Amino acid sequence: MDNRRSTEDVALGIRRRVFEHCMRNNGGYLSQACSAAEQLAFLYNEALNLGDPTLPAVPKPFGGVPSAQNADYVTGAGYNGPFQPHLDRLFIAPAHYALVAYATLIEMGRMAPEGLDMFNKDGSSVEMIGAEHSPGMEVHNGTLGIGLSTGAGLAFGRRRRRESGEVCVFMSDGEVQEGQTWEAVQAAAHHRIDNLWALMDVNDQQCDGAMDTVMEVRDIVAKFRAFGAVCVEVDAHDLDAMRQARAEPHEDRPLIILARSSPTQGMGFLRRRFPRLHYVRFKSADERAEMNAAIAEELGIPPVELEAH
Amino acid sequence: MAEMVNRPYAGAFEAYATAHPDVLCLSADLTSSCEIDGFRDRHPDQFVSLGMAEQNMLSFAGGLGLAGFRPFLHTFGVFLYRRPYDQLIASIAYPRRKVRLMGFLPGITTPGGMTHQAIEDVAVMRSIPNMTILETGDATEVESICAAADSIDGPVYCRVLRGSVPRLFDTPITVGQMRELALGDDVLIVTSGIATEEALRAHDALDHAGVSVRHLHINTIKPFDAGPLLDHIAAMSKGVVVLENHVTEGGVGSMVAEIMADNGVGKKLVRLGLNDTFAHGGSRAYLMKHYGLDAAALVAGIERLIGAKTGITEAQLAAVRVDAVHSAVKAEAL
Numbered sequence: 001m002d003n004r005r006s007t008e009d010v011a012l013g014i015r016r017r018v019f020e021h022c023m024r025n026n027g028g029y030l031s032q033a034c035s036a037a038e039q040l041a042f043l044y045n046e047a048l049n050l051g052d053p054t055l056p057a058v059p060k061p062f063g064g065v066p067s068a069q070n071a072d073y074v075t076g077a078g079y080n081g082p083f084q085p086h087l088d089r090l091f092i093a094p095a096h097y098a099l100v101a102y103a104t105l106i107e108m109g110r111m112a113p114e115g116l117d118m119f120n121k122d123g124s125s126v127e128m129i130g131a132e133h134s135p136g137m138e139v140h141n142g143t144l145g146i147g148l149s150t151g152a153g154l155a156f157g158r159r160r161r162r163e164s165g166e167v168c169v170f171m172s173d174g175e176v177q178e179g180q181t182w183e184a185v186q187a188a189a190h191h192r193i194d195n196l197w198a199l200m201d202v203n204d205q206q207c208d209g210a211m212d213t214v215m216e217v218r219d220i221v222a223k224f225r226a227f228g229a230v231c232v233e234v235d236a237h238d239l240d241a242m243r244q245a246r247a248e249p250h251e252d253r254p255l256i257i258l259a260r261s262s263p264t265q266g267m268g269f270l271r272r273r274f275p276r277l278h279y280v281r282f283k284s285a286d287e288r289a290e291m292n293a294a295i296a297e298e299l300g301i302p303p304v305e306l307e308a309h
Numbered sequence: 310m311a312e313m314v315n316r317p318y319a320g321a322f323e324a325y326a327t328a329h330p331d332v333l334c335l336s337a338d339l340t341s342s343c344e345i346d347g348f349r350d351r352h353p354d355q356f357v358s359l360g361m362a363e364q365n366m367l368s369f370a371g372g373l374g375l376a377g378f379r380p381f382l383h384t385f386g387v388f389l390y391r392r393p394y395d396q397l398i399a400s401i402a403y404p405r406r407k408v409r410l411m412g413f414l415p416g417i418t419t420p421g422g423m424t425h426q427a428i429e430d431v432a433v434m435r436s437i438p439n440m441t442i443l444e445t446g447d448a449t450e451v452e453s454i455c456a457a458a459d460s461i462d463g464p465v466y467c468r469v470l471r472g473s474v475p476r477l478f479d480t481p482i483t484v485g486q487m488r489e490l491a492l493g494d495d496v497l498i499v500t501s502g503i504a505t506e507e508a509l510r511a512h513d514a515l516d517h518a519g520v521s522v523r524h525l526h527i528n529t530i531k532p533f534d535a536g537p538l539l540d541h542i543a544a545m546s547k548g549v550v551v552l553e554n555h556v557t558e559g560g561v562g563s564m565v566a567e568i569m570a571d572n573g574v575g576k577k578l579v580r581l582g583l584n585d586t587f588a589h590g591g592s593r594a595y596l597m598k599h600y601g602l603d604a605a606a607l608v609a610g611i612e613r614l615i616g617a618k619t620g621i622t623e624a625q626l627a628a629v630r631v632d633a634v635h636s637a638v639k640a641e642a643l
Contacts, residue, residue, distance in 0.1 A: 066405045067439060068463065075404075132404060139371070140399045149365045150400055153372020156357070161376060180396070183365035191357070 007239055010041035010107045015266045016299050017103040021116055022280060023292050023304040031270060031277035033100045035203040035236060035261035039170065040097075040104040042242050043199065048088045048168060051081030057112035059135050062125045076125065077138035079110050085163035089154060091139060093147025094172035094201075098130035098137070105136050145178030147171060148198060152188040152254070155196035169198040173258075174206040176217050182227055188254040189228025197246075197255040201236065203263045210275040221258060229256045236261030269294040311475035311506075314448035318471055319344040325455035326355060326381070332459065333357055333373060333380045337366050343383035343413050344471055363393040370408045371400030379407045379459060385419070386412025386427030386468060390434070402437045405463040411454075415444070415468035415502055416554030417583070417597065422590030427468075428583050432559020434466045435531055442530040443484070444468040446477065446505040450528055453481030457528075460484060468502055475506055478526075485529045487537065493521030496611055497541055497549045501527040501561050504552040507597070510604040510627040518619040520611060527561055535568045542569065548577030550610045554602060557582040579610045 005013075018033035044050070055078035064070045077083070080090055092101050099119065105111035115135060118124035130137040141147045147169050155167040175181050188196055208214045217223075224231035230250035234241040236259030245257045263277045264270040269291055273280060282288035288306070296303040322345060326332045338361045340346050349356045359366040363384065370380040382389060389410045390397055401408045412427060419425045434442045441461045445451045451470050458465045461484070478488065490505070491498075491512060500508045505526045515522050523541055527533075542549055549569070551562035562580030569578060583600050597603040604626045612618055 065438075066403060068405075138375075140403060143395050143399055146364075146368045146396055146399055149368030149396070150372040150375070152365075153369035154375045155372070156369070157373045157376025157378050160378070180364040180368070183362035184369070187359055187362065187365050187369060190360070 005045065007038070007041045007045045010045050010104070011037040012266075012299070013107040014041060014100060014103045016301055017106060017116070018099055019267065019295055019299060020304050021099065021103070021119065023288070023306065025119075026288070027279065027281040029096055029099050030267070030280040031203070031205065031263040032097045032201075033103065034265040034267050034270065035263045036097060036100050036201045037266065038237050038239055038242070039199055039201055039259050039261075040100060041107070042239060043090060043168065043170065044104050044108045046243075047246055048090055049086070049165065050090070051084060051087050053080070053110045054078035054082050055135070057115070059111065059115050059118060059125050061123050062133065073133075075132045075138050076130075076135045079105050079135040080138070085161070085165055087165045089138065089165065089167045090136075091141060091147045091151050091167075091169045092130060092137060093141045093169050093175060094144060095130040095137070095140070095142040097170070097172070098128065098134060101130065101136045102126060111135050144172070144175045145180040147175070148181055148184035149187070151196055151198070152184050152193055155188070155193045156191055159193065159195050166195045166197065169196070171198050171200040173200055173202040173204065173217070173220070174211065176220050176223070177215050182223075185224060185227040185229050185254065185256070192252040193254055194250055194252050197250070197257070199257045199259060201261055202258045203261045205263050205275070205277050207278045213275070224256045224258075229254045231256045231258060233258045233260060235259075237265050267295045267298055269298065311477055313473045314476050315473055316344050316471065317448040317451040317474050318454075318469060319347055321452040322381070322455055323348045323351070325459070327352060329379070329459065330355075331378050333378050335359055335366060335370060335380045335382045337361060337363050337382075337384040337388065339384050339413075342385070342471075343411065345383050363388050364396050367393045367396035368400040371396075371404065371406050374401075374404075374406030374408055379409065381409040381411055381455070381458075383411050383413070385414045385425055386430050387425060389466065390430055394433075398437065401464045402439050405439050407462070408464045409458045410464065410466040411458075411469050412466060413469050413471050415470070417588050417600065417602065418470065418503060418554070418593055420590045420592060423587050426588055428588065429556050429559065430466070430468070431530060431553075431555050431561065432563070435559060435564065439463050440531060441465040443482065444502045444528055444530055445470050445482075446500075446502050446526055446528060448474040448476040449478045449480070450482050457482040457484050470503065477506060477509065482528050485532070485534060487528070488526040489524070490526055491522050491524035493523045494544055495521040495547045496523070496614060497545045498522050498524045498607070498611075499527060499538075499549060499551045499561060499565055500524070500553065501530065502554045504554050504602065507602065507604045508552060508607055511607050511621075513627065514621045514625040515608070515611065515619065517625075518621055520615065520619060522611075530561060530564065533564060535572070538565070538568060539572055539574065542574055542576060545576065548579070548614050550579045550581065550607065550614055552581040552602065552607050552610070555582050556586075557584050577614055579614045581606055581610045
């Protein structure tokens, strides 16, 4: 895809789109757009080498689960381009970031805006928790912690086939509470898997609230390094810092970029919701209207026209 | 007495894997216990050590499957599904990766006790969509399990025997085809895995006692074609006895019960196995006797089915094959 828009512009588009969607649909995964917009914009707009989409701009309805009888089954990976030896692969490990990922596909011209109208609708493939048949997804990652292992296995296999394309896993910091994440880093380091890198949205948030109150994970930079990865920590909203981190040499080791983010970046109004930001709901019509006006102003767009309820 | 074959998996896997470069040998720190230590030493480039980290190993294998490889995962059966069940579902079963799960020490074939004994693995695997289940019952089936497993278009779980294994059959596994080992018409005996050897021990004694048995050996548990089984059951005057190295819930006995019920077959069924119980550590012979998985237990089950004593004594059952727990032919005690 051509690098026609600036990554900053894509990131703003992601926030606006996710905000409008959450307003119309009475809530949603809004804070993930705040924290991850630059990261997903960075991945799709400049960091990853992806081919043109191979699937229709307007996603097809859910086509059934994989089975011996379902010969037409496809994953949503085609929205990230074809599988070719020189092209990169991307896994969105925190599947609840799906709305943000779909918004990114639209901003990048990989999916039609109508795709988001199917979000979380019965019979649609544009599911709330990204499934492997959902646009931009290739595997199920809804049980957090399995994404990096899958990426490591694919990267090992691609290296064995001498493919130049790399494997990138977009992760969330809650996943470091899962033991499997550490098993994956350990294995990637042991097998010198250096065609694997991860970009982790470190927003210090999880479902129950602030991570420190749920389960302290302590110094994860030191932990990743101790387990054998090259680990770099950056400001998730500083694109130059992310570019520099991506260029960090990591011969014989996986690269993990910890992107320290704000779960309210670009939507400061959400700070009053802290620390319950995992899924933003409106407590009243007044609150919804107030949020609509305030955040729309922050994002430089008119308030969303809400249907009467 | 059957010929005993030492470590049949070791040579069979090496021959198969070296002829198929997209087969990778994955191990989780039980390399010699799964008889792939020689392969590791001779073919290090095709061997992937993943350590004591089964959750990662299963998802990693899913990733290898995405790259077009067909990983053979080697560890004890229990470690392929109890701890990493979520990874088994999400990374392997759902996406139908061509991952070959080689589960060693099925049922009570280990002195390792509860933590090592895969006694409900068939029940678990049967309930997973897209999963194929194969079980080996002799050395020839162990020798042919790699080709059989690798012929499956999707994931497959195999119960693999190791160490000193009797040779009962002279033809390899044909996926989906059961073996007819006796063709009498009173009682149908259905067995799989090591239960087949036990049932064979009872053939002569039952024959002399006037019980005409038909005996089927199952090596493909899922998918299972009910048709031939129903034909056999229809030919029986008394009913069916199933003996398996597994709990009586959810395994081959349950499968036979489901097929009979689904098809309105009104014949008696006796299911023998671990009777809704965990086991403990001990020798295989001790455990089979203690938990009612041996030839004597099968005879007792048949007596229950036909409602009469056969008069068969322990001494009449064919000679017992004795394996010491720490015998030299074992890869190691556990």
